[in-house]
Amino acid sequence: MKIQVVGINHRDASLTLRERVALSPDQIVSAYAHRRQIRxxxxxxxxxxxxxxxFYIAGDVSVEDVLAFWEALVAVPRTEFQHALFVALDLDAVRHLMRVAAGVESMVLGETEILGQVKEAYQVAQAAGAVGRLHRAFDYALRVGKRARHETEIGRNALSVGHAVIELANTVFGTLARRTALVIGAGDMGALVARHLRAQSLGQLYIANRTLARAQALAQELHAKSVSLAEVPSVMAQADVVVSCTSAPGVVVTREMVKRAIDGHAGEFRFFFDLAVPRDIDPAVRQLSPTIFLYDVDDVMRVVDANRAKRERAVAKVEQVIGEELAAFHEEMGASQVGPLIRRLRDKAEMIRQAELKKAFSRLPGLTDEEREVVAAATRLIMNKFLNDPMVAMRQWSADEDKQPYIEAVRELFRLGDDPRSASAE
Amino acid sequence: MGLWMMALASVGYGGAALFSVAQLYRPHIERWTFAWASLGWFGETLWLFHHGHAARFLVTRDGTVSMMVWLLVALFFLAQRSSLRTCGSFLLPVGFVLWAIDRVMAAALPPLMLFNGGWRAHVVWALVVAGVMSFVLAAVFAIMYLEKERELKQRRVRLFYYRLPALEALDRAMGRALTAGFGIMTGAGLVVLSGFLAHGEPWRVELLWALYALIAAVRYPGHWRGPRLASLTMVASLAVVAYVFGAPT
Known part of the structure; x- marks a missing residue:
């Protein structure tokens, strides 16, 4: 069976091009409805x-037909995206699908969303009855995705500043649930980090900004409390995590401010993140207590870099998982392809046996039912014993690419013809 | 026979210590750590029965240390189901070092002189074993805390950043081990006191109790947490090891 993948992705196509040829959920449903246009x-x-x-495709389909189908769906001439096209066949196509599910092919290495997207694509195709002979390939790919995430570190550790802030805070506090955080600065970075913090089931989130209206707008969106910069020292006393990312030219959080805030609670853990350039938090804050941690944007980026290197090291292990699953898939597919041939060989032998038995019984009319049964059993036994060795050999050949001509030879030798099942499918 | 069991325990604990450290780098070899630790624990269990039967291990110092090691490994097994499971990478090497020193120095160790307090002697022995165990456990958490904190303070994340539990979890675990130890040693002190009142013969547990009292005082009224408490616990644990291996009792 032929499996192929035809498509474009971030490696060779610009965002503009990807946008133009992408399919919306409705277009995908429509594509499944009209899939019989592909011969x-x-x-x-x-x-x-x-x-x-x-497009993951099973069957003897030409790339030209797929492109014609695609350009009709998105109304973009193929000449505009053909240069960025990616095509892979058979095991390479399945390997690619496995790599996609494992996050190895993702723009952000090891990102976790892609596995859900592959699963959803499979389910939508299933609902439309379009998966056909791709079921096993997707089963295997989804298994690879799960194994990659459980058995390797491909999807662990943060690769963005926002996630890294959460990860670092968690290495001190364990969990941020019921903690208090203060974000100073409601610009892009402040909003990004505040959203990440909000997703952690925080006890309380405060947002401070020079322009209070901006802090209020963000606070309203995130169910947080807005405070003015003048209120920061009093709020800081309660805060376990303080993130500062203003565009102020000088220090916003001074040593004295922190000293007053932690007075009487110097033994409590506190994590300060200074994501501003120039820096907002006085570096001398670190000396106030051994349980105070202060990271600036370079420190956070160093963690991100270390995490990225860790994920890159995990790719080799993921490739190992893919290799194992691909071998199992190949074996299974080989067995399933040789199955119909074996069945036809048996059917043919059985047909001959029945025909010859019928002739023999007509020449021996005096046989009792018991004697007829003995003769029939003997012929069945001869047939089974004769066919056993070739069938075992054919199953073994199915897993070996070099032995494929032998299977074809069996087909020719016994005149077994084409597989009627594959001709009638779809 | 006893030698064979001791060898089995030594090989098992040695392998477990090596694999437990390697497991920090290769988490998937965890099962091997478990297997080696089980082998050692099985060997030591047999040895404790054999040794206890032959020499009444309760009254020997080396037998007492062996019992502590046995309990440490039992704690490692219990910790496998908790969020502090990586403590095995520190607990097993500490256990192995204690076991090795105990086996090498067994003959040279001074005898353990229990006071003639009847049942009280056995209770105090059990409480002191539990008290020392708590201290060793707290010291293990202190080592883990200091290693992880060191990486975070240097702002260059490496092995411990990824492998060890959160600092607060380690600090809490350290505090709980010390609090439990303080309670246990206070209980031991009270039993000793009652024995002294009944028989006029003391059994010295005051060093251990005093260390615990000092740490409890700095942690609670003094609000010490984190690196200061961890460092103090580490220093105090050295005193405890000295006590176990030969301080006058």
Whole structure:
């Protein structure tokens, strides 16, 4: 069975191009409804995310037919995206699908969303009855995705500043649930970090900004409390995590301010993040207590870099998982392809046996039912014993690429013809 | 026979200590740590029965240390189901070092002289074992705390940043071990006092109790946490090890 993937992704196509040829959920449903326009199709799954649009296809389908189908769907001439096209066949196509599910092919290495997107694409195709002969390939790919996340560190540790702030705070506090955080600065970075913090089930989130209205707007969106910069010292006394990212030219959080805030609670853990350039928090804050941690933007980026290196090291392990699952898939597919041939060989032998038995019984009319049964059993036994060795050999050949001509030879030798099942499918 | 059991325990604990450290780098070899620790624990269990039967291990110092090591490894097994499971990478090497020193110095160790307090002697022995155990456990958490904190303070994340539990969890675990130890040693002190009142013969547990009292005082009224408490616990644990291996009793 032929499996192929035709598509474009972030490696070769610009965002503008990806946007133009991407398929919306409605377009995907429509594509499944009209899939019979593709000649020879035995299965179709379309994966369309912000980084890729890929057609996974089973059957003897030409790339030209797929492109014609695609350009009709998105109303973009193929000449505009053909240069960025990516095509892989058979095991390479399945390997690619596995790599996509594992996050190895993602723009952000090891990102976790892609596994859910692959699963959803598979489910939508299933609902439309379009998966056909791709079921096992997707089963294997989803298994690879799960194994990659459980058995390797491909999806662990933060790769963005926002996530890294949460990760670092968690290495001190364990969890941020019921903690108090203060974000000083309601600009882009402040809003980003505040959103990440809000997602941690914080006890209380305060947002301070020079322009109070801006802090209020963000606080309203995130169910937080807005405070003015003048209120920062009093709020800081309660805060376990303080993130400062203003565009102020000088220090916003001074040593004295922190000293007053922690007075009487110097033994409590506190994490300060200074994501501003120039810096907002006086570095001398670190000396106030051994339980105070202060990271500036370079420190946070160093953690992100270390995490990225860690994920890159995990790729080799993921490739190992892919290798194992691909070998199992190959074996299974080989066995399933040789199955119909074996069945036809048996059917043919059985047909001959029945025909010859019928002739023999007509020449021996005096046989009792018991004697007829003995003769029939003997012929069945001869047939089974004769076919056993070739069938075992054919199953073994199915897993070996070099032995494929032998299987074809069996087909020719016994005149078994084409697989009627594959011809009638889809 | 006893030698064979001791060798089994030594090999098992040695392997477990090595694998437990390697497991920090290769978490998937965790099962091997468990297997080696189980082998050592099995060997030591047999040895404790054999030794206890032959020499009444309760009254020997080396037997007492062995019992502590046995309990440490039992704690490692219990910790496998908790969020502090990585403590095994520190607990098992500490246990192995204690076991090795105990086996090498067994003959040279001064005898353990229990006071003639009947049941009280056994109770005090059990409480002191538990008290020392709590101290060793707190010291293990202190080492973990200091290592992780060191990486965070240097702002260059490496192994411990990824592998060890959160600082607050380690600080809390350290505090709980010390609090439990203080309670246990206070209980031991009271039993000793009652024995002294009944028989006029003391059994010295005041060093351990005083260390615990000092740490409890700095942690609670003094609000010490984090690195200061961890460092003090580490220093105090050295005194405890000295006490276990030969301080007058």
């Amino acid at each position: 020879g199709l035995e299965g179709l799954v379309i994966l369309s995310t912000c980084n890729r649009t890929e």
